[in-house]
Structure formats: C-alpha cells, structure tokens
Amino acid sequence: xxxxxxxxxxxxxxxxxxxxxxxxxxxxxxxxxxxxxxxxxxxxxxxxxxxxxxxxxxxxxxxxxxxxxxxxxxxxxxxxxxxxxxxxxxxxxxxxxxxxxxxxxxxxxxxxxxxxxxxxxxxxxxxxxxxxxxxxxxxxxxxxxxxxxxxxxxxxxxxxxxxxxxxxxxxxxxxxxxxxxxxxxxxxxxxxxxxxxxxxxxxxxxxxxxxxxxxxxxxxxxxxxxxxxxxxxxxxxxxxxxxxxxxxxxxxxxxxxxxxxxxxxxxxxxxxxxxxxxxxxxxxxxxxxxxxxxxxxxxxxxxxxxxxxxxxxxxxxxxxxxxxxxxxxxxxxxxxxxxxxxxxxxxxxxxxxxxxxxxxxxxxxxxxxxxxxxxxxxxxxxxxxxxxxxxxxxxxxxxxxxxxxxxxxxxxxxxxxxxxxxxxxxxxxxxxxxxxxxxxxxxxxxxxxxxxxxxxxxxxxxxxxxxxxxxxxxxxxxxxxxxxxxxxxxxxxxxxxxxxxxxxxxxxxxxxxxxxxxxxxxxxxxxxxxxxxxxxxxxxxxxxxxxxxxxxxxxxxxxxxxxxxxxxxxxxxxxxxxxxxxxxxxxxxxxxxxxxxxxxxxxxxxxxxxxxxxxxxxxxxxxxxxxxxxxxxxxxxxxxxxxxxxxxxxxxxxxxxxxxxxxxxxxxxxxxxxxxxxxxxxxxxxxxxxxxxxxxxxxxxxxxxxxxxxxxxxxxxxxxxxxxxxxxxxxxxxxxxxxxxxxxxxxxxxxxxxxxxxxxxxxxx
Ligand code: ADP
Numbered sequence: 001x002x003x004x005x006x007x008x009x010x011x012x013x014x015x016x017x018x019x020x021x022x023x024x025x026x027x028x029x030x031x032x033x034x035x036x037x038x039x040x041x042x043x044x045x046x047x048x049x050x051x052x053x054x055x056x057x058x059x060x061x062x063x064x065x066x067x068x069x070x071x072x073x074x075x076x077x078x079x080x081x082x083x084x085x086x087x088x089x090x091x092x093x094x095x096x097x098x099x100x101x102x103x104x105x106x107x108x109x110x111x112x113x114x115x116x117x118x119x120x121x122x123x124x125x126x127x128x129x130x131x132x133x134x135x136x137x138x139x140x141x142x143x144x145x146x147x148x149x150x151x152x153x154x155x156x157x158x159x160x161x162x163x164x165x166x167x168x169x170x171x172x173x174x175x176x177x178x179x180x181x182x183x184x185x186x187x188x189x190x191x192x193x194x195x196x197x198x199x200x201x202x203x204x205x206x207x208x209x210x211x212x213x214x215x216x217x218x219x220x221x222x223x224x225x226x227x228x229x230x231x232x233x234x235x236x237x238x239x240x241x242x243x244x245x246x247x248x249x250x251x252x253x254x255x256x257x258x259x260x261x262x263x264x265x266x267x268x269x270x271x272x273x274x275x276x277x278x279x280x281x282x283x284x285x286x287x288x289x290x291x292x293x294x295x296x297x298x299x300x301x302x303x304x305x306x307x308x309x310x311x312x313x314x315x316x317x318x319x320x321x322x323x324x325x326x327x328x329x330x331x332x333x334x335x336x337x338x339x340x341x342x343x344x345x346x347x348x349x350x351x352x353x354x355x356x357x358x359x360x361x362x363x364x365x366x367x368x369x370x371x372x373x374x375x376x377x378x379x380x381x382x383x384x385x386x387x388x389x390x391x392x393x394x395x396x397x398x399x400x401x402x403x404x405x406x407x408x409x410x411x412x413x414x415x416x417x418x419x420x421x422x423x424x425x426x427x428x429x430x431x432x433x434x435x436x437x438x439x440x441x442x443x444x445x446x447x448x449x450x451x452x453x454x455x456x457x458x459x460x461x462x463x464x465x466x467x468x469x470x471x472x473x474x475x476x477x478x479x480x481x482x483x484x485x486x487x488x489x490x491x492x493x494x495x496x497x498x499x500x501x502x503x504x505x506x507x508x509x510x511x512x513x514x515x516x517x518x519x520x521x522x523x524x525x526x527x528x529x530x531x532x533x534x535x536x537x538x539x540x541x542x543x544x545x546x547x548x549x550x551x552x553x554x555x556x557x558x559x560x561x562x563x564x565x566x567x568x569x570x571x572x573x574x575x576x577x578x579x580x581x582x583x584x585x586x587x588x589x590x591x592x593x594x595x596x597x598x599x600x601x602x603x604x605x606x607x608x609x610x611x612x613x614x615x616x617x618x619x620x621x622x623x624x625x626x627x628x629x630x631x632x633x634x635x636x637x638x639x640x641x642x643x644x645x646x647x648x649x650x651x652x653x654x655x656x657x658x659x660x661x662x663x664x665x666x667x668x669x670x671x672x673x674x675x676x677x678x679x680x681x682x683x684x685x686x687x688x689x690x691x692x693x694x695x696x697x698x699x700x701x702x703x704x705x706x707x708x709x710x711x712x713x714x715x716x717x718x719x720x721x722x723x724x725x726x727x728x729x730x731x732x733x734x735x736x737x738x739x740x741x742x743x744x745x746x747x748x749x750x751x752x753x754x755x756x757x758x759x760x761x762x763x764x765x
Pocket of ligand 1: 426467472475483485488489
C-alpha cells in the first residue's frame with residue numbers, strides 16, 4: 001500500500017445516526033470512516049482494528065464520550081477527540097486535564113473545522129505511532145547491546161582466566177610494535193615491566209639470544225616482529241636469559257599476525273613454550289642412545305676382532321692335531337690327540353658363533369637370500385645329524401614330502417645352520433630311545449612353517465622366556481650337556497634377518513616343538529655350491545706318485561708350517577713360499593706353479609689384488625688359485641670366486657680338504673720336466689724329504705756362517721726390539737745364507753725374540 005492510497009481509519013461514536021451520517025459524508029474522502037452508536041461495540045473495534053482517530057460525542061445514553069475515550073486510551077494510541085457542547089464545559093476541562101482527550105470539537109461544528117481537526121489528529125496519531133515504533137527499536141537495540149556487552153564481558157573473563165592459567169607465555173603486540181599484553185607465564189619469563197616495551201628493544205630488554213651462542217637475536221628477525229609483518233611461524237627456538245631467568249631457558253615460539261576485519265595486520269601474537277627440560281632430556285636420551293650404540297659397536301668389534309685373533313692360533317692347534325692324528329701314534333697318544341681335536345673344535349664352534357652373533361648385532365651379517373629348495377636344505381641337515389642321533393638311539397622321522405619341491409626365501413647356509421641347531425638340540429636334549437620329528441606345513445601369508453619336535457624333558461615357562469638369549473643354557477650346564485648357549489640366539493637372529501619368525505612351545509616331561517616360518521617363493525634359482533671337498537686320505541705309498549709345484553702366498557708362519565707338514569707326505573711336490581704379495585706374483589711368473597694357495601691378509605698388498613694380477617697376466621691366468629681366509633662371509637667368498645678364485649677355503653684349514661684339493665689339482669705320476677717344475681730354485685723354495693713325513697720339529701739353525709759384525713748388529717736390534725732394523729739385517733743375512741735368513745725371519749715375524757737372542761748368543765760363545 002502506498003502513501004497515496006493509504007487512508008487513516010477514523011472511528012466515530014455517537015448515539016445519533018444523523019450526526020454519524022453527516023460526519024461520515026464529511027470525512028469519507030480522506031479517511032476510512034467507521035461509525036457506531038454503541039460505545040461497547042466501539043471498544044471492541046479498537047481492540048481489533050488500527051484506528052488513527054476517535055471522535056466521540058459527549059452525550060451518549062449509557063457511557064459519556066469522556067468516559068469512553070478514557071477507556072480507549074488504555075486500549076490503543078489513537079488520537080482521541082471529544083464532540084461536546086459548552087454545557088459540558090466542566091467535563092471537557094476534566095477530560096483535557098486528565099489527558100483523556102487530545103482535542104475537542106464544540107457543537108455545533110463548522111464542517112471545515114471538524115475536518116481540519118481530524119486531519120491534524122490523524123497526523124498526530126501517525127507521529128505517535130512512529131515515535132513509539134522508533135522507541136521500541138531503540139529499546140530492542142539497547143537490550144541487544146546490553147546482552148552482547150554481557151557476553152563480551154563473560155568471554156573476556158574466560159579468555160583472561162585461560163591466559164592466566166596457561167603454562168605457556170602469551171605476548172601480544174600492536175601494529176606499532178608496542179607490547180600490549182603479557183599473561184602471567186610470559187611475565188615470569190620476561191618480567192612485568194615488559195608490557196609497553198617497543199620492538200626495537202625486545203632482544204636487549206628481554207635477553208633473547210640465538211640458541212647456543214652469546215649473540216643477541218636480531219630484533220627484526222624475532223618471531224613476533226615477523227608476525228607483525230604478516231608472517232606465521234612455528235617452533236622457532238630462542239634462548240632467553242635475563243634477571244627473571246638468570247639460568248637461562250630454551251623456548252620454542254609460535255607466532256601469528258593479528259588481523260582486523262579487512263584483513264589488515266594490526267599486530268602479532270606469540271605463544272612461548274619452555275622446552276629447556278624437554279631438550280635436556282632429549283639430549284640426555286640421545287647421548288645415552290649414542291653411548292649405548294657406541295658400546296654395542298665396540299663390543300661387537302671387540303668380539304669380532306677377538307674371534308679373528310683366536311682363529312689364528314686355533315688354526316695351528318687344529319691343523320697340527322689333525323696331522324698328528326694321521327700319524328702312527330700309540331693308543332694313548334691317539335686318544336690325547338682326539339681330546340685336543342675335540343676341545344679345539346668346540347672352541348672353533350664357539351668362536352664361529354660369537355663371530356656370527358657379533359656380526360648380527362653390528363648389522364654386518366651378510367646374507368645372500370635366494371629361492372632355496374626346501375628338500376635340499378632339510379636333507380642336507382638331516383644327513384649331518386643322523387649319525388649323531390643313531391649314536392644316541394634317537395629315531396628321526398621327517399615329513400616334508402608335500403612341500404619337498406617348494407622354495408623358500410632364505411640364505412642357503414644360514415637356513416641349514418638354523419635347521420642344524422634345532423635338530424641337534426632336539427637330539428642333544430632328548431631322552432634315550434626318544435624321537436625327533438621334522439615337519440613342513442604351509443602357514444598363513446604365503447609362508448612355510450618348519451617344525452622340529454622332540455620327546456625330551458621339555459622347557460618350563462621361565463626357561464621359555466630366556467631361551468633365545470645369548471649364552472643362556474638353562475639347566476644344560478648342570479646336566480653336563482655340551483654346548484655354547486648361542487645356537488638359539490643366533491637362529492632367531494638369522495631367521496629374522498631372512499624376514500622370518502621363530503618360536504617354541506614346550507611341555508615339561510613331554511617334549512618341545514621349535515618352529516620357524518619363511519616366505520615361500522615361486523621361482524627357483526640355480527643352486528650355487530661354494531667348493532667343499534670331502535675325500536678320504538691317500539695312503540702314504542700313493543702320495544709319492546703326486547708331482548708338481550705349489551706356490552703358497554702367506555705371511556703367517558704357523559700356516560706355512562702346517563702346509564709344509566702336509567706336503568712332507570708328497571715327496572714329488574715342490575713348495576714355493578712367499579710371505580709378501582709382490583714376491584708371490586714374481587714366483588708365480590717365473591715358476592708357473594700348478595696350484596697357488598693365496599692368503600688374503602698380506603703385509604704389502606691385499607690377496608684380492610694379487611688374485612686379480614694373477615688372472616690378468618697371461619702367464620698365470622690359468623693356474624688354479626685357492627683362497628684361504630678367516631673371513632667366512634658368503635659375500636666375500638662369492639666376490640673372490642667371481643674374481644677368479646677356484647675355491648674359497650676358510651681357516652682353520654681342514655687338512656683333509658687341503659689334501660683332497662691337492663690330489664685333485666696335481667695329477668698322479670706326471671712326467672718329468674713338466675713346465676710347472678722349471679726354473680732355478682728361488683730363495684724361498686725348498687723341497688720335502690720323505691722322512692720328514694708328518695713330523696714337525698724346529699729347524700736346526702746354524703748361524704756360524706754369518707760375519708761377527710752382522711751378528712752383533714742383529715743381537716743389538718733384538719735387544720732394542722727394533723723390528724724394522726732387524727728385518728733389514730735379516731734381509732742381508734738372507735742374501736748370503738738363504739736358509740738361515742728364512743729361519744731368522746720366521747722367528748722375528750713371530751716375535752720370538754728370546755729364541756733369537758739365545759741363538760745369536762750361542763753362536764757368539
Ligand atoms: P646350546 O644348545 O649350545 O646350549 P642353544 O642356544 O641351542 O645353546 O640352546 C640354549 C638352551 O636351551 C640349551 O642349553 C638348553 O638348555 C635349552 N634347549 C634348547 N633346545 C632344547 C630342546 N629341544 N629341549 C630342551 N631344552 C632345549
């Protein structure tokens with residue numbers, strides 16, 4: 001509805017219908033006119049319609065106009081006009097004074113005046129309504145404002161208590177770089193006076209340093225300064241030291257810019273977290289971890305080095321004991337030698353296992369995983385343990401036929417080692433006439449489960465908890481059952497290194513079941529066999545028919561002696577010795593031996609380098625080379641075989657294996673004047689007499705031929721312990737008397753200074 005069409009409503013109340021009609025006619029052009037003779041009906045109308053003006057006659061039968069208008073005032077805001085004659089002047093004055101009416105129209109009225117009065121009254125009514133509405137709106141707004149102020153106060157209170165209770169410091173700055181808010185935690189870090197400080201003095205004022213230095217943090221690079229430039233940053237570390245925190249503290253700061261509604265940066269807020277303790281514990285933890293790792297590495301290195309060191313003398317013990325065992329000894333001596341061998345092999349087993357363990361723990365266990373045919377590994381292991389089981393009346397039953405043709409992802413050697421450990425334990429810890437059952441089953445996740453069950457005494461719960469711990473032997477030591485306590489610890493580490501799992505179930509008095517699972521694989525690779533030779537020994541009479549030249553490149557005297565002793569059985573075999581790689585190469589070129597035995601650790605050059613040089617030189621290219629090393633890692637063996645070694649033999653040397661290889665390499669009854677035997681004898685060459693067979697005695701050394709002055713120089717070099725000078729003097733001796741030179745060199749190289757000294761003194765007397 002527009003203003004032009006809008007007509008205010010006028011209610012006219014009079015008991016005379018003619019008057020009503022005349023007023024209706026007078027006003028209808030400008031107003032909606034509602035007329036009634038009944039004051040009660042009029043009151044009802046007021047309640048339901050929007051009436052702008054009420055015209056009421058004073059003289060009505062039941063209710064006077066004044067009384068009606070007084071009632072109307074309580075019902076609505078319409079402008080009230082009383083139509084009255086002067087006779088009622090008193091009532092009129094009362095009505096005006098009481099505010100019951102806004103205006104009056106005297107009788108008889110001038111129609112034009114009446115109309116003007118009603119028009120004014122309508123305008124007034126409109127204004128009143130508008131004012132009232134405006135007042136309502138203002139009141140509503142005030143109420144809303146009061147409500148939001150209360151909510152704001154409440155929120156501020158909550159925020160304040162959050163800030164007060166925070167352990168982290170909160171600092172707020174305005175866009176001019178003035179600090180405007182610090183919570184109590186921040187005040188404890190930088191002091192109460194900090195509020196109000198300007199950005200250009202923050203670092204000096206708060207004592208903020210670059211961590212780990214005495215350099216004040218550049219003010220413009222401080223996180224809060226960056227936030228003021230609109231940047232967001234987290235985890236910025238600062239060092240704070242001031243009179244509030246004289247011991248200093250390391251803090252991590254997160255900052256955000258403060259923005260107004262238009263997105264303009266109006267300051268910054270920083271949350272500061274004290275990380276001194278956390279950093280300290282982190283450092284302690286890291287140091288402890290590094291220390292533990294260092295100690296562990298040192299332990300592993302120590303074990304590894306010790307094992308290597310132990311192998312060298314053990315090499316002699318086992319080698320010479322094996323030689324003795326081959327000799328024609330009496331029963332008592334033979335049994336003594338067997339004891340030496342038994343003890344030696346036990347020690348060797350221990351050293352090998354300790355070495356393996358050290359390697360696993362140092363993360364150096366090199367594995368060559370490949371698809372391994374399960375029946376191969378199981379059969380090989382069973383073949384090895386069957387004789388031991390037989391000797392103890394233990395029956396072994398193996399059921400792996402359903403999976404015999406399947407392949408597992410494993411390192412062939414290590415898999416065999418695990419199987420042997422479990423099988424030999426199952427035999428060792430069984431009862432007499434007991435049983436061992438080996439089974440293979442498909443497990444979940446494409447794995448094969450291999451189980452070894454026995455009918456032994458079983459293991460209690462306490463034992464099961466520790467059984468895979470190195471050197472843990474449970475009750476085995478008490479029961480005098482041999483072993484090292486390393487087999488299971490190693491097996492577990494090896495299986496895990498092959499990506500598998502291992503476990504055990506046991507029942508005391510019934511038996512134990514050890515199992516491990518490895519991933520099944522589809523394709524088979526060509527099985528590789530690292531040369532291992534088993535052969536019976538040649539009768540002494542036949543040994544004489546082997547002919548040829550062997551070059552042994554080795555710097556260890558005991559090993560040389562051992563090979564010399566082995567070759568003493570072969571009068572037709574000539575041995576050339578070289579204690580250095582370069583000499584070895586020269587001897588190989590000039591003598592073209594039939595077989596070269598090559599040690600890897602030589603004083604002047606690596607054995608691997610010697611091997612490559614041999615393979616490159618056309619004169620030595622085809623000579624079979626067997627590498628000897630104390631390092632039994634498959635990766636090294638594979639590398640050297642790839643470089644052209646025919647075999648890779650591990651120390652301690654197996655005498656039978658050496659003999660088998662010798663007989664395989666040197667043909668029997670070779671014709672005289674073969675190419676390999678040509679050339680003049682070298683300083684390090686010497687033959688072997690049949691009567692020297694199998695007996696080793698120190699060489700008889702006569703130094704009488706050495707000039708006195710040289711002898712004296714030798715003596716003083718020995719007394720002073722000067723190895724280099726001694727070596728030079730011995731080289732001079734060797735030029736004049738090769739045999740004495742070699743003997744002296746052997747003694748010097750093995751640091752037998754007492755013997756050397758005695759020898760030199762003897763000659764002097
Ligand atoms: P070792 O056999 O050299 O002692 P292991 O690591 O192989 O070392 O075994 C550790 C210990 O676990 C053994 O000494 C023995 O007490 C116990 N054990 C191993 N296997 C069995 C088994 N099959 N039955 C009963 N006890 C066993």
